[in-house]
Amino acid sequence: MRRLGMALTSAMMTVLLLSSCTGSTRIDTEGMVTTSEDSFTWDDATVYFAITDRFLNGDESNDSSYGRQSVDEKGKTIATFHGGDVKGLTKKLEEGYFRDLGVDAIWITAPYEQIHGFVKGTNDEFQHYPFHGYYALDWTMMDKNMGTVAEFRTFVDTAHSQGIRIVMDVVMNHVGYSTETDMEEFGFGDGAWDRWWGSSWVRSDKEGYENGGSDDITMTLAGLPDIRTEVKDDAGLPPVLLTKWAKEAEGYDEWIVPEAKGLRADIGLSPAGYITEWLTAWIREFGIDGFRIDTAKHVELGRWTELSKKADEALEAWRAKNSGKPGAKWDDSFWMNGEVWGHGVVRDRYFDGGFDSVINFTFQGEKKNGPAYDMDTMDSVFTNYADALNEDTSFNVLSYISQHDTFLYDRRKLIEGSTYLMLLPGAVMIFYGDETARPMGDGGSDYTQGTRSGMNWDAIDQEVLQHYRKIAAFRHRNISVGAGDHKMLKEEPYTFSRTYAKDGLDNRVIVVIGAEGKTTIDVSSVFADGDTVRDAYSMEAAVVRKGKVTFTSDDKGIILIEKLVKK
Structure with missing residues (x-):
């Protein structure tokens, strides 16, 4: 099954800011997509x-x-x-x-x-x-x-x-x-x-x-x-x-x-x-x-x-x-x-x-x-x-x-x-x-x-x-948002994961609601060290290090973390 129409794809953001606990650098995400970018259900x-x-x-x-x-x-x-x-x-x-x-x-x-x-x-x-x-x-x-x-x-x-x-x-x-x-x-x-x-x-x-x-x-x-x-x-x-x-x-x-x-x-x-x-x-x-x-x-x-x-x-x-x-x-x-x-x-x-x-x-x-x-x-x-x-x-x-x-x-x-x-x-x-x-x-x-x-x-x-x-x-x-398993990871700020693993497709996300500015998130239960992830709200990217990433939310306090892979 295919989902052909993509909005805000990674091709629109060829170079994104990499924010992490160790500081900031730049990362090339050209040609990277989520693991379920072309799926439909x-x-x-x-x-x-x-x-x-x-x-x-x-x-x-x-x-x-x-x-x-x-x-x-x-x-x-x-x-x-x-x-x-x-x-x-x-x-x-x-x-x-x-x-x-x-x-x-x-x-x-x-x-x-x-x-x-x-x-x-x-x-x-x-x-x-x-x-x-x-x-x-x-x-x-x-x-x-x-x-x-x-x-x-x-x-x-x-x-x-x-x-x-x-x-x-x-x-x-x-x-x-x-x-x-x-x-x-x-x-x-x-x-x-x-x-x-x-x-x-x-x-x-x-x-x-x-x-x-x-x-x-x-x-x-x-x-x-x-x-x-x-x-x-x-x-x-x-x-x-x-x-x-x-x-x-x-x-x-x-x-x-x-x-x-x-x-x-x-x-x-x-x-x-x-x-x-x-x-x-x-x-x-x-x-x-x-x-x-x-x-x-x-x-x-x-x-x-x-x-x-x-x-x-x-x-x-x-x-x-x-x-x-x-x-x-x-x-x-x-x-x-x-x-x-x-x-x-x-x-x-x-x-x-x-x-x-x-x-x-x-x-x-x-x-x-x-x-x-x-x-x-x-x-x-x-x-x-x-x-x-x-x-x-x-x-x-x-x-x-x-x-x-x-x-x-x-x-x-x-x-x-x-x-x-x-x-x-x-x-x-x-x-x-x-x-x-x-x-x-x-x-x-x-x-x-x-x-x-x-x-x-x-x-x-x-x-x-x-x-x-x-x-x-x-x-x-990300198919996991609507069709994945839900698990709360943290009460304050409210943080949860959605994971979907069926028919050879593996898609995982983490969502934070109620974040205040620069926020470090423990993502170790969902993503592996070295994974490239992106906050789909700010379109900033980061690499997971020691099980964590840091993103900066705006006044809406929302962080939407998705994994990126080579297309």
Whole structure:
């Protein structure tokens, strides 16, 4: 397995200051790398979650697709489309933004076509458009606000060329709400609800449909039309899609996913069967590396098992067909990460049902006024996570300090919060803008809408960004940070080691938090005399002598020690 995109590599620092107990000299580190610089595993991945519409506008010409407005009739922009698209993501890839941040994978909101209109937001304060990708209309097409098929292909290929995987947010539990815009365009609504999704496809409170149930599988979550994923037989195609596709016989090839074109027909599947085929068409077409599964507990586990199996097959097929493309030689399996609300660091049935990882809700907690943990608990959390995740490699979690459905971490404490997160065992998620101190936006009475504010490109907190880059790049270069054994070496200043020795790979690091200026560290339990090591925070290098090295920390008190070897 390979990790091709490197941030802050040793080639950038050909000569580093050598600090030791015996004084200072200079050391040539040109051509030196860490022992896991070119490795990759999802077990320690750093995943960057970007709400595409709120990240960067790369093409203003698609901003008002389907008649969508950036300012709604209430004069609000809380839940409108802001213009971000895959072209904007590609621009930042080309600038090296994600590579410099040590990102292993970019998780994007669903790029497939969403409902065209809006519904009323909380207390009718604003108009709520599907900018977040959770109100599906057509899984076989790019949403025009997101860009074209060609632009999406460029985005994925560019990411792959930098060693960065692409994860798509996907939904099988529900479709989008009915809206006046879609009713008018596709001819359903009052007196004609049979021309909408059809009662064999969804549960709804609409006339002629079965109402939602009271259990997780059959409920209409937040009033959204619930897909009848329990249906096993041919349910035909939804009337709304038949109407839509008839209108798109010509002139839509820019947006129709080529691998899905033959799936815009009755091929005798159940609703879940169709959606599985439509979703895996994106893998076969573009080489998507993973799915983040929305509302996973609201769909039968067997459906996810089937999707996982077909996704693996689709990725293998893409790699075989596109052998000359970046990413085609990778051998990691397709990654399935599930959102199971409230799930923590525990192995359960989801990991026997197709999932490799789940979102970890317990690290951040659910309080809106601050984190549910503090820095004093750091070692016990690190120990518990490392013991749980790295002793049983059959499961993993994706942890975060901010996200779109809970709250943003205290903007005043992002240095401390990101230090905790980026040194956490397991995989971690950077929510877009945590690395730039993106401010909370206007959400009205819906708090979560405020977490989805526009990226603050014109007001980046450079101190926070540089801190993220240093600590995330250190994590990126050293597999032991996320996937290694954890051991506390000293209480004051807090010092610990992470060690990873598997499959012929040996990677070791030592971290010091709370250092004050010039600090001598006993590294004898991890590194040997004569080893060349580097503090990845200051980029100073040293040679281990008599089991010790000395580095000088800045006011953040962080020292990140990694071993360097000849490439």
